[in-house]
Amino acid sequence: xxxxxxxxxxxxxxxxxxxxxxxxxxxxxxxxxxxxxxxxxxxxxxxxxxxxxxxxxxxxxxxxxxxxxxxxxxxxxxxxxxxxxxxxxxxxxxxxxxxxxxxxxxxxxxxxxxxxxxxxxxxxxxxxxxxxxxxxxxxxxxxxxxxxxxxxxxxxxxxxxxxxxxxxxxxxxxxxxxxxxxxxxxxxxxxxxxxxxxxxxxxxxxxxxxxxxxxxxxxxxxxxxxxxxxxxxxxxxxxxxxxxxxxxxxxxxxxxxxxxxxxxxxxxxxxxxxxxxxxxxxxxxxxxxxx
Numbered sequence: 493x494x495x496x497x498x499x500x501x502x503x504x505x506x507x508x509x510x511x512x513x514x515x516x517x518x519x520x521x522x523x524x525x526x527x528x529x530x531x532x533x534x535x536x537x538x539x540x541x542x543x544x545x546x547x548x549x550x551x552x553x554x555x556x557x558x559x560x561x562x563x564x565x566x567x568x569x570x571x572x573x574x575x576x577x578x579x580x581x582x583x584x585x586x587x588x589x590x591x592x593x594x595x596x597x598x599x600x601x602x603x604x605x606x607x608x609x610x611x612x613x614x615x616x617x618x619x620x621x622x623x624x625x626x627x628x629x630x631x632x633x634x635x636x637x638x639x640x641x642x643x644x645x646x647x648x649x650x651x652x653x654x655x656x657x658x659x660x661x662x663x664x665x666x667x668x669x670x671x672x673x674x675x676x677x678x679x680x681x682x683x684x685x686x687x688x689x690x691x692x693x694x695x696x697x698x699x700x701x702x703x704x705x706x707x708x709x710x711x712x713x714x715x716x717x718x719x720x721x722x723x724x725x726x727x728x729x730x731x732x733x734x735x736x737x738x739x740x741x742x743x744x745x746x747x748x749x750x751x752x753x754x755x756x757x758x759x760x761x762x763x764x765x766x767x768x769x770x771x772x773x774x775x776x777x778x779x780x781x782x783x
Contacts, residue, residue, distance in 0.1 A: 495556070544781065648670055663700060736762055
């Protein structure tokens, strides 16, 4: 287990692999503004113990991966899907099972649309086919077709957009405030656990403010539902009933759009993967990726 920089899709991508490369491969794709370490080591270990070879990576504009000046070069989910495929290339994998959280789920959906031969199955966690509409709802006040984020989520996003935190302490505090806003009622928000994660995020970020580029990258995205109706990738959708940024109907819309997709419901869980639900999520992913 060691971080490894790879050249993929014309950029440097920081990756890390776990387990036996001879085992069934899973590529974990994290969400907006989040580094790969949000796929916590303990969660990854549960997949490895289930006989999976697991790779995680920093999306562009996070962690140690190449960051962008959007005034000079913009990008969208199709580019980020190409990054994910580039990681598979770098590891010599013709295909893998893809597991994506939030925007990571959207990236996995885009891989299934653009690169169907590279994705064996898809697990779309707390995600949506309409991320662009939600980004525009947060930052532009647009009214989306699916339920919008709760007002508390919009307020905390706008707070730190208008007054970006500058110090290590304030940046960690901003992440804590956002993630506490996204948490459900099933378990208390673990401040100590997340403080350690966000301090590590800060310390390994090559360009901390670049994470905010993901919101802009989503802004021009169209609803993928029509294109998802044409894919044949076996899919499960995992969604919490108390998701405050992508409410539960976003998960239902993903299931509806993909033929044969199945819902796994996380009761009283928000936009999060608390340790209390890891066994349920492990079981769903390991069953889904058994072949």
